[in-house]
Amino acid sequence: MAITCRGFFPVVVEIRSVYHPQEMPRTTSTTRSDRIMQEALGFLQDAHDRVIQEQEGKAFAGSIGEIRELAAHLRTRYASADEKKLIGRLRAMEVKELLQVARAFTLLFWLLNRAEERHAEASRPMSDRESFRSLFRRLARAGIPAEEVAESIGTLRATIVLTAHPTEALRWSLRESLDRVDGLLVKRELSSGGEISGIEDEILSEITGLWLSTTLRTRKPTPLDEVGYAIHVLGQVLVYAVPDVTSRMLSTFFDVFGNSADIGAIDRAGLAAAARRSLRIGSWMGGDRDGNPFVTTEITREALRSYREAILEHYLSRIQPLIERFTISSRRIETSPALEESIRSDLKELSKLRDRIEGRNTSERYRIKLNAIAIRIEATIEGTETGYADVGELWADLDLIRESLIRSGAHRMVDGALSNLFDELDVFGFEFVSLDIRQNQSKHRQARAELICPSDGPLEKLSLSAQREFLEEVILSEDTIAIPDSGLSDDAQEVVDTLRFVASLPISQTGRSTRDLVISDTENAVPVLELLALCRQVNLVRPNAESGFESDVNIVPLFESIESLQGAVVSMDRLYRSVAYRRQLEARGMHQQIMLGYSDSMKDGGYLAACAALERVQRELMEQAEVEGVRLEFFHGRGGTIARGGGPAHRAILAQPAGTVKGRIKLTEQGEVIASKYGTRSSATYHLELLLAATLEASISGKFSGMAKEPPVIWRETLATLAEASREAYRGLVYETDTFVDAFYAMTPIEEISALNLGSRPAKRSDTRAIKNLRAIPWTFSWNQTRILLPSWFGAGSGFAAFCEGHPQGRDKALNRLRAMYKRWPYFRTVIDNLEQVLAKTDLHIGARYAEIAKDAPGASEIFLRIEKEFQRTLRAVRDISGERRLLARDPALRAAIDLRTPYLDVLSYLQVELLERKRLSRGQSLVGDDSERVERAIQLTINGIAAGLRNTG
Numbered sequence: 001m002a003i004t005c006r007g008f009f010p011v012v013v014e015i016r017s018v019y020h021p022q023e024m025p026r027t028t029s030t031t032r033s034d035r036i037m038q039e040a041l042g043f044l045q046d047a048h049d050r051v052i053q054e055q056e057g058k059a060f061a062g063s064i065g066e067i068r069e070l071a072a073h074l075r076t077r078y079a080s081a082d083e084k085k086l087i088g089r090l091r092a093m094e095v096k097e098l099l100q101v102a103r104a105f106t107l108l109f110w111l112l113n114r115a116e117e118r119h120a121e122a123s124r125p126m127s128d129r130e131s132f133r134s135l136f137r138r139l140a141r142a143g144i145p146a147e148e149v150a151e152s153i154g155t156l157r158a159t160i161v162l163t164a165h166p167t168e169a170l171r172w173s174l175r176e177s178l179d180r181v182d183g184l185l186v187k188r189e190l191s192s193g194g195e196i197s198g199i200e201d202e203i204l205s206e207i208t209g210l211w212l213s214t215t216l217r218t219r220k221p222t223p224l225d226e227v228g229y230a231i232h233v234l235g236q237v238l239v240y241a242v243p244d245v246t247s248r249m250l251s252t253f254f255d256v257f258g259n260s261a262d263i264g265a266i267d268r269a270g271l272a273a274a275a276r277r278s279l280r281i282g283s284w285m286g287g288d289r290d291g292n293p294f295v296t297t298e299i300t301r302e303a304l305r306s307y308r309e310a311i312l313e314h315y316l317s318r319i320q321p322l323i324e325r326f327t328i329s330s331r332r333i334e335t336s337p338a339l340e341e342s343i344r345s346d347l348k349e350l351s352k353l354r355d356r357i358e359g360r361n362t363s364e365r366y367r368i369k370l371n372a373i374a375i376r377i378e379a380t381i382e383g384t385e386t387g388y389a390d391v392g393e394l395w396a397d398l399d400l401i402r403e404s405l406i407r408s409g410a411h412r413m414v415d416g417a418l419s420n421l422f423d424e425l426d427v428f429g430f431e432f433v434s435l436d437i438r439q440n441q442s443k444h445r446q447a448r449a450e451l452i453c454p455s456d457g458p459l460e461k462l463s464l465s466a467q468r469e470f471l472e473e474v475i476l477s478e479d480t481i482a483i484p485d486s487g488l489s490d491d492a493q494e495v496v497d498t499l500r501f502v503a504s505l506p507i508s509q510t511g512r513s514t515r516d517l518v519i520s521d522t523e524n525a526v527p528v529l530e531l532l533a534l535c536r537q538v539n540l541v542r543p544n545a546e547s548g549f550e551s552d553v554n555i556v557p558l559f560e561s562i563e564s565l566q567g568a569v570v571s572m573d574r575l576y577r578s579v580a581y582r583r584q585l586e587a588r589g590m591h592q593q594i595m596l597g598y599s600d601s602m603k604d605g606g607y608l609a610a611c612a613a614l615e616r617v618q619r620e621l622m623e624q625a626e627v628e629g630v631r632l633e634f635f636h637g638r639g640g641t642i643a644r645g646g647g648p649a650h651r652a653i654l655a656q657p658a659g660t661v662k663g664r665i666k667l668t669e670q671g672e673v674i675a676s677k678y679g680t681r682s683s684a685t686y687h688l689e690l691l692l693a694a695t696l697e698a699s700i701s702g703k704f705s706g707m708a709k710e711p712p713v714i715w716r717e718t719l720a721t722l723a724e725a726s727r728e729a730y731r732g733l734v735y736e737t738d739t740f741v742d743a744f745y746a747m748t749p750i751e752e753i754s755a756l757n758l759g760s761r762p763a764k765r766s767d768t769r770a771i772k773n774l775r776a777i778p779w780t781f782s783w784n785q786t787r788i789l790l791p792s793w794f795g796a797g798s799g800f801a802a803f804c805e806g807h808p809q810g811r812d813k814a815l816n817r818l819r820a821m822y823k824r825w826p827y828f829r830t831v832i833d834n835l836e837q838v839l840a841k842t843d844l845h846i847g848a849r850y851a852e853i854a855k856d857a858p859g860a861s862e863i864f865l866r867i868e869k870e871f872q873r874t875l876r877a878v879r880d881i882s883g884e885r886r887l888l889a890r891d892p893a894l895r896a897a898i899d900l901r902t903p904y905l906d907v908l909s910y911l912q913v914e915l916l917e918r919k920r921l922s923r924g925q926s927l928v929g930d931d932s933e934r935v936e937r938a939i940q941l942t943i944n945g946i947a948a949g950l951r952n953t954g
Contacts, residue, residue, distance in 0.1 A: 054208070067101065075903045098911060121680065121686075132693050217756075223295045231432075239424060247423065309381055431513060516554045525578070529581065554591065557594060557595065559571075562605035562613050565597075594634060606734075608831070612719045612723030634665060639780070663695070663699040711821070721802075722802075724799075729794070730795030741771060742859070742860075746854035793842065803818075835878050839887055843909075
């Protein structure tokens with residue numbers, strides 16, 4: 001039976017003060033896709049309510065409806081009496097009922113998110129300024145020659161690296177059920193009449209299953225579970241989307257520049273090969289052992305085997321349709337001598353092939369060869385001797401088929417599936433991904449100390465320059481040390497085992513392999529030389545009589561703290577001056593990758609200070625690299641939230657300092673961002689095109705852009721001034737207020753988050769409450785749960801206020817400069833726009849409820865008062881600089897999305913506060929047995945729900 005939809009309308013609210021939301025008119029749908037979304041939202045809400053009524057009864061369903069209406073009313077016309085009524089309604093409930101309320105609103109957000117994703121896909125025609133076609137047209141209008149654009153495409157390399165932190169708060173099996181709901185929504189949209197009722201019954205069935213499922217993970221995912229999730233995304237989505245995007249880039253280029261005078265000078269085949277390799281996929285899942293003791297050498301070995309097996313299984317699945325299709329008979333067209341010779345060799349070597357074709361039509365020579373290829377791929381998976389040694393051998397076999405078809409005039413048979421398979425081989429090889437190995441410098445130091453130490457005492461007692469000199473001698477020595485078979489500490493042995501394993505891997509023909517060694521917490525040049533010295537002992541680097549040095553790895557320093565970012569240029573100068581490291585660079589084609597840590601730099605110094613440090617260090621490192629003749633590639637360690645470097649990746653790339661992209665960029669995609677961007681092929685294709693187009697545009701240096709290419713020096717000095725005052729305010733609160741740690745633990749659900757089974761990594765680096773030892777992800781996650789979002793904005797207001805108040809020509813002149821920077825400097829505009837976004841999501845009215853439950857913590861009330869004042873300073877500054885009085889006025893879609901979910905987020909926030917209060921305050925001492933366990937589970941459910949409502953965790 002079809003469901004009659006009541007409708008589901010966003011409540012649009014502008015919070016004009018911290019505590020009193022004002023009534024605002026509802027939005028109305030203006031486009032067909034908007035109306036479709038409203039109808040879908042209404043249907044899903046009704047389906048949600050119907051399932052709850054069926055499973056839990058009318059009384060509970062009525063309670064959910066009452067709570068929802070109270071929350072919505074509070075957002076349209078705030079009244080403290082109504083708020084007390086909502087809080088009282090929740091307070092009167094038993095723990096068991098609160099648990100169900102949390103589940104109901106969490107499920108509602110899951111469904112709402114799917115409807116929004118469907119709407120986004122249906123209404124996301126590429127922005128005029130963001131697609132390949134619009135980019136190439138602008139380049140052509142700007143008079144940039146086709147050859148120059150082709151040259152940029154030829155050197156283009158954008159890499160996304162899938163990481164497991166944080167993994168989703170949503171269980172993967174539940175996501176699969178929601179995927180089915182998504183598919184059914186599409187089917188429902190395209191159906192009519194009697195078909196709709198059956199589809200709606202299927203959706204109701206899925207929602208019933210979701211309601212009756214265990215929402216929380218019962219155990220932490222293992223590193224191999226995370227590898228499995230990466231393979232799911234790779235195999236279901238990215239293996240198709242990546243070649244599609246690179247092919248689209250190439251075809252669009254020739255469409256736009258096809259009539260250019262210099263188009264004939266372009267090597268089309270060479271450009272096509274380069275374009276296919278312009279977009280790469282990397283992974284940390286199975287390779288990132290920084291702070292994760294569960295990622296061992298054996299885990300990495302198994303991860304690589306799993307990635308390899310997955311892509312080979314994919315190739316096998318591509319061969320079978322070709323076998324069915326290629327019924328071409330040698331009686332109709334002649335096969336090439338080379339193909340015939342290959343078939344004879346296959347029949348002689350492969351008994352399985354002889355058995356498989358027995359009694360078959362032996363004139364179908366292409367089918368015989370394709371069967372031979374399938375058998376060899378199976379043998380490759382099994383690791384037997386008749387398998388392919390590398391991707392080149394598989395390519396050669398398929399190329400025999402292609403060349404024979406073209407030679408016989410059947411070139412059209414090459415198009416489509418066979419051509420696509422060549423593209424996939426070129427893009428993914430036999431590895432599927434490049435697996436990075438990341439480890440903390442302290443682990444390398446421990447291994448080095450146990451293996452390589454000066455005769456006169458510990459290396460650490462020497463000056464930094466003396467440490468570098470000693471390590472250089474070790475690296476340049478013709479001899480290596482004898483690594484003992486036993487006696488090393490567990491950590492040191494694991495480092496040695498990992499490097500030995502990397503040394504044992506074959507060199508990839510397609511450039512994808514485990515070759516990037518990332519050193520987290522790099523503070524100076526010494527950790528880089530320590531790792532290089534360890535690599536020397538296992539022959540990953542080695543002397544060579546002809547070239548001076550051979551190296552199989554890239555050493556990638558990760559600069560994370562504000563201090564290490566500020567010292568990065570000096571650190572790299574020490575390395576470029578090092579004879580040993582210079583030889584390492586020469587052995588790697590003078591290519592240097594540097595990773596920039598967004599999460600930890602923002603946790604260390606606050607959002608504005610980190611943004612300023614990141615802008616400056618990129619510019620200065622690139623200038624330094626050009627002088628040194630080094631090909632520098634930045635690896636951006638971005639998270640999902642603004643406080644961890646998040647935000648639209650393509651806008652961030654276009655806003656990078658001029659000249660710092662140089663055709664290459666690498667960035668992480670983390671946690672729920674993977675599911676959001678790459679959950680479907682259409683979504684993945686969209687986001688990958690944005691990424692690649694932005695990288696290409698930034699590389700061609702923005703000749704068509706109206707924005708200033710190089711900001712005036714005074715603007716950079718202004719940003720530095722803002723950053724210094726901002727950092728002082730941020731650190732003054734977070735690191736220099738004695739009572740902050742206790743207030744933080746009392747005010748946020750950090751302890752409950754640490755107990756969630758989110759990912760395989762521990763939440764802390766060590767067992768202390770110190771903020772510096774807390775990982776950036778749970779730090780951000782916990783503040784997001786309170787709706788305060790402190791790491792994303794705190795300190796910015798003080799930075800702006802200090803600049804404006806201290807300007808020698810007065811506040812108006814200071815504001816005029818900031819407005820000019822916002823208008824004409826893309827990097828600064830992105831900084832402000834991201835601030836505006838997090839301010840729109842921040843709700844200190846809700847945050848005050850969390851402060852209340854922390855009132856007994858020393859200094860908590862004063863800390864929240866400082867937070868309120870800083871929020872008002874930041875809000876005032878952003879409004880003054882952008883010129884918009886209403887937050888997100890230029891982004892009504894995002895504004896509407898936030899407003900739509902805010903009332904239901906409020907319910908989960910009030911509920912979480914109530915549960916935390918029951919757990920922590922004196923009446924919580926009476927909780928025993930089932931009630932205690934239920935409170936814990938209910939809190940964890942609210943954490944899930946709020947994460948779903950905010951669309952992020954950390």
